Amino acid sequence: MPLPSTVLSAILLCGSAIVLSACNNGQPLPIASGGSFTEAKISSRTLERPQPKLSLEEQLDWAVGKSFAKQAWVSAPASTTARDGLGPIFNANSCVACHKANGQGLLPDHGPGLILRIAPVGLHHKNYGEQLQDHATLSSKAEGQIAWREVSLSSPVNDEPLNLAYRQYFISEPRYGNTSDMAVSARLAPALIGLGLLDGIPDETVIALSDPDDRDQNGISGRVAMHWDEQRQRMRPGRFGWKASQPSLLQQIALAFSQDIGIRSPIYPDANCPGNAINCDKELSQDHNAEPEISAKLLAAVTAYIGNLAVPGIQNNPDLQAGYQVFINIGCANCHIPATEILISPFSMQPLTGDTTFRKETIYPFSDLLLHDMGSALADSADTDNTxxxxxxxxxxxxxxxxxxxxxxxxxxxxxxxxxVHTAILWHGGEAKVSRKNYLQLNEQAQTTLLNFLKAL
Structure with a gap:
């Protein structure tokens, strides 16, 4: 159900995400972007710090989750039984291998952190499953390697003559036949900050912000990606992943253990073995009926670790507030909605259930968590993740x-x-086309003010 026009007008005027119809009424943007999760001191270790409100006991539990996110998993059987079960095919051997220091992934020529999603097209796609596994244990063989070619756009981007280029990724050294007819899409591992806060945004908030038919005729038609929640046994709005394909942080992390590391969990108990693969390997068949390699308790600990990471505060540079107004005025806040109100537990990160330990927080993630059409220039090579x-x-x-x-x-x-950041804006098309056009029409000083604001976030 779309928001009422009066509420949408409030969003456009003051840049505030509406949960209880409150507007910031021209108030300056606060620098505590993560509410009580905010870490004001910015350094190379900022993304590895816990949110400040954890008790001593919670910090100990947080440290347990941290160890299982950072330590490398090994192939079974091993003397380290608490961390064995890697693979036999995988992309990384730990969470932080792709999310170095809890930040975003690297491009493949610099290190791990980028994977290839495989679209359900092509003769051999079922041999590979949903994701290319470019590493393997000694007893197995990788499915292939990530390769790319540089592509310069020969036609205007989003109807404008912009000089842009990108990498067109493909599979080299394929294990299962010719992959030339298979469509793949690269996915860069995101930074891990703020995920627990996004998990705390009520489903109703995400649904209320959607307007798939653009009934208000503002050119924005964000829609909810509904997905099955294994824990709650019902459909819920997706909010994690580039395609909003997971409805909860716990499920997102369980999926990463399964597809990225090859670790089975109570949520994804089956071995990571594509349905029509030529050889599922002895290692897979041997542990098919075994207990999951990561227990429900340890999976919850890793989730609590990631969900309770501190969020870096907004840096109060001279262009912050002026840039914030430019951001709103050119329409960026239509999708990158600055603020939202959440109900959150300081540690368990579960939605409100009547427990008095839950509290309200205002956070500033600058997102509506909805799916938007971003135009042909930014489109995948094929549909993926049912999107x-x-x-x-x-x-x-x-x-x-x-x-x-x-x-x-x-x-x-x-x-x-x-x-x-400038180049990222230029790639925006589809529903963001008008905002990009407004950006290009800004004078040099206004563009610089906006970019300085974005770099302060």
Whole structure:
């Protein structure tokens, strides 16, 4: 159900996400983007710190989850039984292998952190499953390797003559036959900050913000991606992943253990073995009926660790508030909605159930968590995750400053194709076309003010 026009007008005027119809009435943007989860001191270790409100006992539990997220898993059988069961095919041997220091992944020529999703097209796609596994244990063989070619766009991007290029990824050294007819899409591992807060956004909030038929005729038609929640046994709005394909943080982490590391859990108890693969390997068949390699308790600990990471505070630079108003005025806040109200437990991160330990928080993720058509230039090579190729979840912007701090190593958008915030904006099309056009019509000073604001997040 779309928001009433009066509420939508309030969003456009003041840039505030509406849960209880409150508007910031021109108030300046607070710098505590993560509410009580905010870490004001910015350093190379900011993304590895716990949110400040954890008790001593909770910090001990948090540390247990941290150890299982950071330590490398090994193939079974091993003397380290608590961390064996890796693979036999996988992308990484730990969470932080792809999310170094809890940040985003690297491009494949610099390290791990980018995977290839495989669309359900092509003769051999069923041999590979949903995701290319480019590593394997000694007893097995990788499904292939990630390769790419540089592509320069020969036609205007989003109807404008912009000089942009990207990497067109494909599978090299394929294990199961010719893959030339298979469509793949690169996915860059996102930073892990703020995920527990996104988990605390009520389903009703996400649903209320949707307007799939653009009934208000503002050119924005965000829609909810509904997915099955294994724990709650019902359909819920997806909010995690580039395609909003997972409804809870616990399920997102369980999926990563399954598809990225090859670790079975109570949520995904089956071995990571594509249905029509030529050889599922002895290692897979031997542990098919065994207990999951990560228990429900340890999976919850890893989830609590990631969900209770601190969020870097907004840096109060001279262009912050002026840039915030430019951001709103050119329409970016239509999808990258700045604020939302959540109900959250300081540690368990579960929605409100009447427990008095839950509290309200206002956070500033700059996202509506909805799927939007971003135009043909940014589209996948094919539909994936039961989502049209051109649709993407609105990426949260908190921590953008840290992600774009190193000019020679900035990698933005779903496949890291943008090497600057400016370039990332240029790739926006579809529902964001008007906002991008407004950005290009800004004078140099206003553009700089906006970019400085974004780099402060």
């Amino acid at each position: 049209p190729a051109s649709e993407w979840r609105t990426a949260p912007l908190w921590g953008l400053g840290l992600r774009s701090r190193q000019e020679d190593n900035t990698r933005l958008l779903h496949d890291g194709r943008a090497d600057s």
